[in-house]
Amino acid sequence: CILLSSFSFFLYGTSYFFSSKMENEFKRFGLPNIALFVAFSQLSGSIGLIFGLINPTILIYSSAGLSLMMLFAFFTRLRVKDSMSSSFPALFYLILNLVIFIYSLLDL
Incomplete structure (x- = not known):
């Protein structure tokens, strides 16, 4: 779960610098x-x-931050009346990072 989320956010974050898609979405x-x-x-x-695999505190903060970001992303997509299929990735990564967050809290 952690590696999937990390890889996905790394790819999407770097896409801002190599493609205009993310910038256009934010304009929309x-x-x-x-x-x-x-x-x-x-x-x-x-x-x-990734660093959270070594330091659980970093994992807690990172997964919480990504969860919060995806919560805002999901509600933003609802606000602009995107389809459920367009909104699903935000919901999926919200749930995935919430699971990481909860399990990392339980591991303390």
């Missing part, structure tokens, strides 16, 4: 000013999940 959402922040947050969360 009415949030163009936070696209770069979100890209860096995704990269930071991705790296944090």
Whole structure:
């Protein structure tokens, strides 16, 4: 779960720098000013999940941050009336990172 989430967020975060798709999505959402922040947050969360394999505290913060980001992403997609199939990845990664977060808390 951790590696899947980390790899996915790393790819999506770096895509901001190599493709205009993410930037265009944020314009469509009415949030163009936070696209770069979100890209860096995704990269930071991705790296944090990997370091979290060594340090559980980092895993807790990274998975919590990514969960919160995906919660906002899911509600943003609902706000702009995206289809459920377009909104599903945000919901999936919200649940995945919540599972990582809960299990990392239980491991303390």
